[in-house]
Amino acid sequence: MSENRTEISELGEFGLIDRLSQNVSLHNPSTLKGIGDDAAVIDAGDHAKVVTTDLLLEGVHFDLSYAPLPHVGFKAVAVNVSDVAAMNAIPKQITVSIALSNRFSVEAVDALYQGINAACEHYGVDLIGGDTTASRGGLVISVTAIGEAQKDQLSYRSGAKVNDILCVTGDLGSALIGLQILEREKQVFLANPDMKPDLEKYGVVTGRQLKPDARMDIIHEFREMGVVPTSMMDVSDGLASEIFHICKASGVGATIYEDKLPIDKQTFDTAVELNLDPVTCVLNGGEDYELLFTIDQKDFAKLEKHPDIHFIGHITKAEEGKFLVTKSGTAVQLKAQGWKHF
Amino acid sequence: MSENRTEISELGEFGLIDRLSQNVSLHNPSTLKGIGDDAAVIDAGDHAKVVTTDLLLEGVHFDLSYAPLPHVGFKAVAVNVSDVAAMNAIPKQITVSIALSNRFSVEAVDALYQGINAACEHYGVDLIGGDTTASRGGLVISVTAIGEAQKDQLSYRSGAKVNDILCVTGDLGSALIGLQILEREKQVFLANPDMKPDLEKYGVVTGRQLKPDARMDIIHEFREMGVVPTSMMDVSDGLASEIFHICKASGVGATIYEDKLPIDKQTFDTAVELNLDPVTCVLNGGEDYELLFTIDQKDFAKLEKHPDIHFIGHITKAEEGKFLVTKSGTAVQLKAQGWKHF
Numbered sequence: 001m002s003e004n005r006t007e008i009s010e011l012g013e014f015g016l017i018d019r020l021s022q023n024v025s026l027h028n029p030s031t032l033k034g035i036g037d038d039a040a041v042i043d044a045g046d047h048a049k050v051v052t053t054d055l056l057l058e059g060v061h062f063d064l065s066y067a068p069l070p071h072v073g074f075k076a077v078a079v080n081v082s083d084v085a086a087m088n089a090i091p092k093q094i095t096v097s098i099a100l101s102n103r104f105s106v107e108a109v110d111a112l113y114q115g116i117n118a119a120c121e122h123y124g125v126d127l128i129g130g131d132t133t134a135s136r137g138g139l140v141i142s143v144t145a146i147g148e149a150q151k152d153q154l155s156y157r158s159g160a161k162v163n164d165i166l167c168v169t170g171d172l173g174s175a176l177i178g179l180q181i182l183e184r185e186k187q188v189f190l191a192n193p194d195m196k197p198d199l200e201k202y203g204v205v206t207g208r209q210l211k212p213d214a215r216m217d218i219i220h221e222f223r224e225m226g227v228v229p230t231s232m233m234d235v236s237d238g239l240a241s242e243i244f245h246i247c248k249a250s251g252v253g254a255t256i257y258e259d260k261l262p263i264d265k266q267t268f269d270t271a272v273e274l275n276l277d278p279v280t281c282v283l284n285g286g287e288d289y290e291l292l293f294t295i296d297q298k299d300f301a302k303l304e305k306h307p308d309i310h311f312i313g314h315i316t317k318a319e320e321g322k323f324l325v326t327k328s329g330t331a332v333q334l335k336a337q338g339w340k341h342f
Numbered sequence: 343m344s345e346n347r348t349e350i351s352e353l354g355e356f357g358l359i360d361r362l363s364q365n366v367s368l369h370n371p372s373t374l375k376g377i378g379d380d381a382a383v384i385d386a387g388d389h390a391k392v393v394t395t396d397l398l399l400e401g402v403h404f405d406l407s408y409a410p411l412p413h414v415g416f417k418a419v420a421v422n423v424s425d426v427a428a429m430n431a432i433p434k435q436i437t438v439s440i441a442l443s444n445r446f447s448v449e450a451v452d453a454l455y456q457g458i459n460a461a462c463e464h465y466g467v468d469l470i471g472g473d474t475t476a477s478r479g480g481l482v483i484s485v486t487a488i489g490e491a492q493k494d495q496l497s498y499r500s501g502a503k504v505n506d507i508l509c510v511t512g513d514l515g516s517a518l519i520g521l522q523i524l525e526r527e528k529q530v531f532l533a534n535p536d537m538k539p540d541l542e543k544y545g546v547v548t549g550r551q552l553k554p555d556a557r558m559d560i561i562h563e564f565r566e567m568g569v570v571p572t573s574m575m576d577v578s579d580g581l582a583s584e585i586f587h588i589c590k591a592s593g594v595g596a597t598i599y600e601d602k603l604p605i606d607k608q609t610f611d612t613a614v615e616l617n618l619d620p621v622t623c624v625l626n627g628g629e630d631y632e633l634l635f636t637i638d639q640k641d642f643a644k645l646e647k648h649p650d651i652h653f654i655g656h657i658t659k660a661e662e663g664k665f666l667v668t669k670s671g672t673a674v675q676l677k678a679q680g681w682k683h684f
Contacts, residue, residue, distance in 0.1 A: 006448035016451065016474055023459050024469045028434045030490065031468040040470035042435060042488065045387030055439035055473045055484050092370045093384060097397035097484060106348035109358065117365050126373040127366045128382035131397045132358055137479030142397050142439060144486040146384065148372065 036249070037157050038086035038233050039147070048154060050147045052083035058138030066182045066197075069108055071210045073115025074122075076141045079236070081123045082214035082289040084147035086234040088155035088222060093128045094120065097142040099135035112139075123216055153223075155232035155293065157249035164230050164294035164315040166254055169215050169308055171262040172239055173278065176285030177270045178202070178209030184274075204266040212289040218309070225302045229293035238284040242292045243322060244336040253320040256313030256334070258327050283324070284337045378591070379499050380428035380575050381489070390496060392489045394425035400480030408524045411450055413552045415457025416464075418483045421578070423465045424556035424631040426489035428576040430497035430564060435470045436462065439484040441477035454481075465558055495565075497574035497635065499591035506572050506636035508596055508655040509645070511557050513604040514581055515620065518627030519612045520544070520551030526616075546608040554631040560651070567644045571635035580626040584634045585664060586678040595662040598655030598676070600669050625666070626679045 008016055021035045032048060033041035039052035054076070058064060062072050077094060084091040096116055100109065120127050125145065185197035199206055214234075222228065231246050239261075243254050261282045271278040294315055295303065303309050322334040350358055363377045374390060375383035381394035396418070400406060404414050419436060426433040438458055442451065462469050467487065527539035541548055556576075564570065573588050581603075585596050603624045613620040636657055637645065645651050664676040 004449055008442060008444070008446065008448055008451065011448060013474055016448070019448070020451070020455050020474070023455065024462075026468045026470075027466060028468050030434055031470055034468060034470040035472075040435070040437070042391070042470070044391065045389070047387070049384070049386065049391065051435070051437060051471060051486075051488065053437045053439055053471060053473055053484070053486055055441055055475055055482065057441055057475065057477055057482070059478045060441070060476050092372055093382065093393070095382070095393060095395045095486060097395055099397055099399050099402070099482070100350060102350070104350065106350055106353060106358070106361070107346060109350065109362070113362055113365065120366075124369060126368045126370050126376060128368075128373055128376040128384070129393065129395060130377075131395055132355055132362075133397055133399065134402050135399055135479075136401045137477075140397065140399070140441070140482055142395070142484035144393070144395055144437060146393065 033156070038083040039089070041087070041154060044148070047148055048151045050084055050087045050089045050149065050154070051144065052080055053142065053144040054080050056141045058140070063186070064139070066186055067210055069111035070115035070118070072141070073112040074119045074211055076143050077116055077119035077123065077125070078212050078214045079289060080143045080145035081119070081125065081216060082234040082236070084145050085214050085216050085219045086232050086291060087147065087149065088153055088219060088229060088232060089147035089149035090219065091123055091125045091145050091147040091216070093126050093146045095129040095144045096127060097131035099133045099140035101135045101137060104139065123214065153228055155229040157231055157233050157246050160231035160246050160250035160252050160294040160315045161296070162252060162315055162317055164296060165300055165311050166243070166256060166292070166294055166313040166315060167303070168235070168239065168262065168290055168292050168310050168312050169218050170288070170290040171264040171267065172235060172288050172290060173271065173281035173285040174205045174208035174264050174267040175212060175287040176281050177267050177274070177276070178205035178207070180274055180276070181270065182206055182209060202266070202270060204264055205270055209287065212287060214289055215291050218291055227295065227299050227302055229295055232291060232293035235288045235290045235292050236286060238286050238337065239292065240283040240334050241336040243334060246292070246294070247318070247322055251318050253316040253318050253322055254313055255316055255323045255325060255331070257325045260310060260312040262310045375498070380425040381431070383429070383496060386490070389490055390493045392426055392429045392431045392491065392496070393486065394422055395484065395486040396422050398483045400482070405528070406481070408528055409552055411453035412457035412460070414483070415454040416461045416553055418485050419458055419461035419465065419467070420554050420556045421631060422485045422487035423461070423467065423558060424576040424578070426487050427556050427558055427561045428574050428633060429489065429491065430495055430561060430571060430574060431489035431491035432561065433465055433467045433487050433489040433558070435468050435488045437471040437486045438469060439473035441475045441482035443477045443479060446481065465556065495570055497571040499573055499575050499588050502573035502588050502592035502594050502636040502657045503638070504594060504657055504659055506638060506657040507642055507653055508585070508598060508634070508636055508657060510577070510581065510604065510632055510634050510652050510654050511560050511650055512630070512632040513606040513609065514577060514630050514632060515613065515623035515627040516547045516550035516606050516609040517554060517629040518623050519609050519616070519618070520547035520549070522616055522618070523612065524548055524551060544608070544612060546606055547612055551629065554629060556631055557633050560633055569637065569641050569644055571637055574633060574635035577630045577632045577634050579628050580679065581634065582625040582676050583678040585676060588634070588636070589660070589664055593660050595658040595660050595664055596655055597658055597665045597667060597673070599667045602652060602654040604652045
């Protein structure tokens, strides 16, 4: 289409986003934050609205050979709610657009919306609109979520300060391990359709992949405890990649400790079974939808006893770099490998 | 995927939307209007936000063999701005998500965003976010637009009253005729690639198809003249179909007059050349992105002299039905054929 042809893979997803963002200029005073955080922020008088959107394609983001349609619908909502949570905001409305090929029956669409409606109920959001259209290929789902927060309650990626404590919720790496198991069982099934997939012992990891839950519970607890994280984002591309984002946006460095990284027992055991290094899974596994955030040290006492918040490290000066201190006490440079769709 | 299989084509797009809307319940007080208008409406304290979204797929909504990428980008924004206009609101922010196969180079993405950025400039909207991902099929574009209005300035589909005047901006049917010409020339080209398409004399109609302009000019004039349409929507599926929507939402009937319907001369001549009835094109052609609205009779004097607003009929009681009065004075029942993607 042009004499010079540059492949998108040469830039990668983040490179492409950087390139497309270059020419964007903001003109409206109601735009408080544009591209560059988990959600954009819009002025709404006495409060702020946050807006985030995700585009999910069959064959790229989900595989209907093992992902049940209600789970796909639930996840499409949950991943957007997770971005709203990452701003320390409360989700209120979503729009859902779908493109369908004639492979899909009305009953299949009902199954998809069963999951979408269950997620709306679970997170207390209203489905307010969308678009339905034909597709020549597979199922396409586009969700936009809108949330609310007081302006001084918002947590941006850019607010981390030296000596802040780096925290993460839940455990990490499970969704990646779940995906590996589902892909392995799919290959076994394709090779021998009479063989029943053996998924029972992998319930935790496959559940984390197929039906992740956005951590709105944590956001509501922040409200009750009067905690506003100095920075926050959700772990969708992998812990290391997200730490890089926060460090870049905040102009800081970070040190995290291997022995503080939270990993579920089933995830650990399954990683070993799959000959994968559990720590690599925790650092680079995507789609966990846990929250990574920093708090001022004065708030530590409020969260110290929380059973599902882990204090994995602290924020340093930018020039100190980004390091992982291993169990043996060696500091190794963090690498953001992330998860690439392109 | 189920024992009973109902084809989506049995329901049609509007039937599917009705079915999916049935199970939706709204819980948040900030949701002022959900599914069922050109845009949803959200409370923002002293004003309201409107939210609308469209999902556009290559091969369904646009054909890159004749639609230049900058035009596709411009149109993707314009069709959403048109929905904001249809609420009598001013667009302020958009998000744009794209899915790309490896057929697309970085230069192609630049060309697409050239159009998106031009549209943002033209309509004064800020590009605040989105998502980029890989696609196994063609190009997918999902746009969400957010606009603002004072709550008493909003025009819903449901506000038309008996004796209101039915108005339409610009002219109708041109985008449909443009599509017919583009498809004809594509077939000629496919049959004989040495033949150059002869598009010069069809500039108006092909332009209306490839690069429609949302009628924000009219919305700004409404503000200046102090006019708030009693009901409004944009003409995306065809005039007759939109009149049915307003009549259904408002619980009224309508009578329109053939000799009042606006049609461009090139559109008329080209329709005749293509053996299509020009009035049918005006009534059922889609994608015009003009505004259909009703005004109280007291506002007629303010708009009477407007060169681009046409008074095509009036609102009647529901039991009087929906009629077109032909040039010969015969009243025929309106049919909403619309434009179907499924």
